[in-house]
Amino acid sequence: AIWMTQSPSLLSASTGDRVTISCRMSQGISSYLAWYQQKPGKAPELLIYAASTLQSGVPSRFSGSGSGTDFTLTISCLQSEDFATYYCQQYYSFPYTFGQGTKLEIK
Amino acid sequence: QVQLQESGPGLVKPSQTLSLTCTVSGGSISSGSYYWSWIRQPAGKGLEWIGRIYTSGSTNYNPSLKSRVTISVDTSKNQFSLKLSSVTAADTAVYYCAREPSVGLANIDYWGQGTLVTVSS
Numbered sequence: 488a489i490w491m492t493q494s495p496s497l498l499s500a501s502t503g504d505r506v507t508i509s510c511r512m513s514q515g516i517s518s519y520l521a522w523y524q525q526k527p528g529k530a531p532e533l534l535i536y537a538a539s540t541l542q543s544g545v546p547s548r549f550s551g552s553g554s555g556t557d558f559t560l561t562i563s564c565l566q567s568e569d570f571a572t573y574y575c576q577q578y579y580s581f582p583y584t585f586g587q588g589t590k591l592e593i594k
Numbered sequence: 595q596v597q598l599q600e601s602g603p604g605l606v607k608p609s610q611t612l613s614l615t616c617t618v619s620g621g622s623i624s625s626g627s628y629y630w631s632w633i634r635q636p637a638g639k640g641l642e643w644i645g646r647i648y649t650s651g652s653t654n655y656n657p658s659l660k661s662r663v664t665i666s667v668d669t670s671k672n673q674f675s676l677k678l679s680s681v682t683a684a685d686t687a688v689y690y691c692a693r694e695p696s697v698g699l700a701n702i703d704y705w706g707q708g709t710l711v712t713v714s715s
Contacts, residue, residue, distance in 0.1 A: 537701075576702075
């Protein structure tokens with residue numbers, strides 16, 4: 488299985504900040520990476536797929552980059568509704584695997 | 595817009611079989627454009643992919659669960675199902691059903707709301 492190291496596990500920030508979350512793979516996955524946002528008690532929602540393609544309806548303040556083994560999710564100008572937990576996921580090979588999650592909290 | 599809804603017992607006894615069904619509305623499960631997946635999440639923890647099925651019946655499973663998992667599809671009811679045998683407390687989790695496009699580079703794009711299954715005597 489492909490293992491992922493997602494960092495940081497906890498991120499404190501303020502509204503209006505720019506934040507970055509990292510995901511590193513144990514082996515190359517080309518661009519088969521997705522980012523999800525999950526709020527308490529809710530199902531995850533797809534933000535970005537193919538490493539950098541914004542899912543329809545997702546605000547443009549979200550962006551993704553990277554390929555191979557290193558990937559980044561950036562949120563520019565944080566809004567109150569962005570405080571949530573974020574997961575990366577590889578779908579290059581089975582079993583699909585998720586990062587450990589990054590909880591983004593209000594500073 | 596497509597909607598997915600999980601259903602099934604919320605409490606299962608150890609060593610028994612967990613059975614869940616996902617009902618798809620707003621689209622045909624047999625369109626051929628999607629895989630249909632199950633993912634779970636223990637309370638306060640991360641996400642674990644269980645497996646997926648295509649309309650043809652072709653499946654892919656997580657090796658860590660493969661010996662205990664069966665995913666099936668019923669196109670006449672627009673449903674797909676999960677069976678997990680010989681459950682233990684470690685299988686207690688919120689179980690999600692989800693949709694994954696079968697073409698292009700998109701990944702799991704729609705999820706059900708999730709259903710909590712507790713394994714306890």
